[in-house]
Amino acid sequence: MSAAIQNAVKKALNEKTIWQRVVTSTLDTLRPSAKALHPILMPVLDRLSMHRVHKAVNIEDLRNAAQQRAHPMVYAYLDGGSGDERSLKRSIDSFSQLQWKHAVLHGIGNNGVNTETTILGKKYAMPYFLTSCAGQRMFHADGEVATAQAANKHNLHMALSQLTTSSFQDVRNAHEGAKTLQLYVWKDRALLKDILDRAKEAGFENLALTADFSWVGNREREVRNDFTIPPSYSLQQCVAAVTRLPWAYDFASREPYRYQAVPEAKFPATSLAKFIAEQMKPEFNWTDAEWLCKEWGNQGKVVLKGVIREDDAERAIKSGFDALWISNHGGRQLEDAISPIVQLPNIRARVGSGAEIIVDGGIRRGSDVVKAIALGANSVAIGRAYLYGLTAGGYTGVDKALQIINTDVKLTMGLMGYSSINNINGKDIIVPRDWQ
Numbered sequence: 291m292s293a294a295i296q297n298a299v300k301k302a303l304n305e306k307t308i309w310q311r312v313v314t315s316t317l318d319t320l321r322p323s324a325k326a327l328h329p330i331l332m333p334v335l336d337r338l339s340m341h342r343v344h345k346a347v348n349i350e351d352l353r354n355a356a357q358q359r360a361h362p363m364v365y366a367y368l369d370g371g372s373g374d375e376r377s378l379k380r381s382i383d384s385f386s387q388l389q390w391k392h393a394v395l396h397g398i399g400n401n402g403v404n405t406e407t408t409i410l411g412k413k414y415a416m417p418y419f420l421t422s423c424a425g426q427r428m429f430h431a432d433g434e435v436a437t438a439q440a441a442n443k444h445n446l447h448m449a450l451s452q453l454t455t456s457s458f459q460d461v462r463n464a465h466e467g468a469k470t471l472q473l474y475v476w477k478d479r480a481l482l483k484d485i486l487d488r489a490k491e492a493g494f495e496n497l498a499l500t501a502d503f504s505w506v507g508n509r510e511r512e513v514r515n516d517f518t519i520p521p522s523y524s525l526q527q528c529v530a531a532v533t534r535l536p537w538a539y540d541f542a543s544r545e546p547y548r549y550q551a552v553p554e555a556k557f558p559a560t561s562l563a564k565f566i567a568e569q570m571k572p573e574f575n576w577t578d579a580e581w582l583c584k585e586w587g588n589q590g591k592v593v594l595k596g597v598i599r600e601d602d603a604e605r606a607i608k609s610g611f612d613a614l615w616i617s618n619h620g621g622r623q624l625e626d627a628i629s630p631i632v633q634l635p636n637i638r639a640r641v642g643s644g645a646e647i648i649v650d651g652g653i654r655r656g657s658d659v660v661k662a663i664a665l666g667a668n669s670v671a672i673g674r675a676y677l678y679g680l681t682a683g684g685y686t687g688v689d690k691a692l693q694i695i696n697t698d699v700k701l702t703m704g705l706m707g708y709s710s711i712n713n714i715n716g717k718d719i720i721v722p723r724d725w726q
């Protein structure tokens with residue numbers, strides 16, 4: 291264990307209040323019996339939520355189901371953005387500003403639509419994938435493994451967050467197509483190298499460096515709902531848990547969630563969360579990024595996630611990145627950050643047709659995926675759209691979210707008159723309406 295980790299452990303062990311110790315030890319005592327009863331009780335407790343999942347006809351329905359199952363602080367973390375959440379709302383609204391000009395009498399039938407495309411060098415069934423989102427066992431105890439299983443079923447690419455609560459290996463075992471590991475910028479290069487080595491060992495081929503998270507955004511909804519990871523067992527958190535029994539029981543009867551980024555650290559999750567927060571390095575710059583690209587070597591592609599400006603896009607390519615990922619972190623960082631879809635045509639124009647571009651932010655429908663491709667993205671990443679499903683119903687919920695999006699991608703292509711996703715060219719088919 292490195293000295294930095296040992297210090298974090300010592301600090302955390304001294305910081306627990308008596309109330310926290312009481313709740314933690316009560317939960318530890320009850321966990322084995324709760325675990326034994328899990329196969330019988332959980333399906334009963336989850337019945338209503340699963341009913342909502344089955345009845346869902348769109349992502350908004352899954353969002354409502356997620357809100358009704360998740361602990362309020364967890365839902366605040368999942369659904370919220372920074373400040374007044376203007377960036378978050380605008381990123382979604384920007385898609386409704388785009389209008390199609392569709393062809394008619396194009397003769398494309400139900401079996402004539404091909405959605406396959408290449409993402410970071412590998413072929414997948416759809417031009418979208420499941421993006422890296424932290425702490426998924428917090429949303430549902432099956433976490434990233436459930437996400438990976440659903441992505442596997444639909445042959446979709448998946449990027450795993452460095453702040454995963456399931457192990458690298460478990461996720462890779464659940465889905466071979468989970469080939470991208472997303473990385474944050476950490477101070478301790480030795481630790482970072484260790485993570486890179488383990489990622490290579492686990493079979494990750496691509497690395498996505500998230501560059502827009504060196505400072506943490508002002509998430510007011512999280513503060514209001516007393517969000518902490520792991521739970522601090524404050525009175526507010528304990529009272530709120532009682533209002534969400536299926537979530538609370540699932541949490542109490544399973545292995546407590548913790549970040550898996552530092553696996554040898556068998557210390558309390560509180561210390562790990564703090565340690566990780568302290569590891570974020572706002573000073574990380576282009577020179578560090580170039581170091582990272584070299585460190586990853588020929589393993590696969592290196593992607594820069596969080597690009598918004600044209601000059602940064604250009605510089606990223608010059609610095610050795612293989613692909614650009616346009617994102618405002620789901621409206622969770624800089625309030626009033628521009629919608630990624632608005633910047634997509636500008637960045638495409640600057641870097642030319644040869645550069646691989648991914649875009650995310652605000653995608654809630656299959657038609658949004660097709661719009662992004664039409665405007666010049668090679669692929670599209672979805673975040674909350676699948677997390678709502680995971681939160682509401684674990685694997686079944688993610689599967690449902692993916693079914694909804696897949697159906698809509700195909701329907702949009704059929705109605706537009708496009709037989710292949712790779713032939714969609716936005717120039718003459720998409721018109722911005724009052725686009726700011």
Ligand SMILES: Cc1cc2nc3c(=O)[nH]c(=O)nc-3n(C[C@H](O)[C@H](O)[C@H](O)COP(=O)(O)O)c2cc1C
Pocket residue numbers: 367368369421422423424425451452453472500595617618619620621650651652653671672673674675677
């Ligand atoms: C709950 C949550 C956790 C996230 N965690 C991460 C993360 O660990 N790493 C990362 O690069 N981005 C993270 N993001 C941002 C997503 O990767 C993605 O950029 C964003 O969710 C896209 O917007 P959308 O949710 O509207 O689809 C997170 C987003 C959410 C909603």
